[in-house]
Amino acid sequence: MVLGVGNLLFTDEGVGIQVVQALSEEYSFSDNVSIEDGGVLGIRLLGIISQADDLIVVDAIRNGGPPGTLYRLDGDAIPKRILAKNSLHQVDLLEALTLCQALDKVPETVIIGVEPQDIESLGLELTGPIQEKVEDLKAMTLRELDRLGAGYARKGSSLSCA
Secondary structure (H helix, E strand, O other), X not given: OEEEEOOOOEHHHHHHHHHHHHHHHXXXXXXXXXXXXXXXXXXXXXXXXXXOOEEEEEEEOOOOOOOOOEEEEEOOHHHHHXXXXXXXXXXXXXXXXXXXXXXXXXXXXXXXXXXXXXXXXXXXXXXXXXXXXXXXXXXXXXXXXXXXXXXXXXOOOOOEXX
């Protein structure tokens, strides 16, 4: 499952949603891949993420770097980074992943993200430095799908696996 999270109303906070929307528009995916717009649902995502064997989350990640810095988090780095209080929906996402443990169904999780420039201003458009990284975020997400052996193809061409 590829899951975009964030809030489209707060400029760069919506980057995860914009990336998964672009992937859905540009690519076809094999039946074992789902592309989901998780918005700010956080803990309410428990139902869908508990069904996934592998989870790729795309989001804005505040890590103190320059705007546009790209990140790939997995394993123990995920709770440490989220507990550093990036945003409320990320804390809820961590809680949902933790609750998956109670169900004995925790997906292998990777978070792909970018350091935002602005997540507080109301606006539907990404800031310049973040808009410039959308293609990189899509490529990083597709590399994760390649790593997992998932099939995808640009719309209009034939489906392939890595």
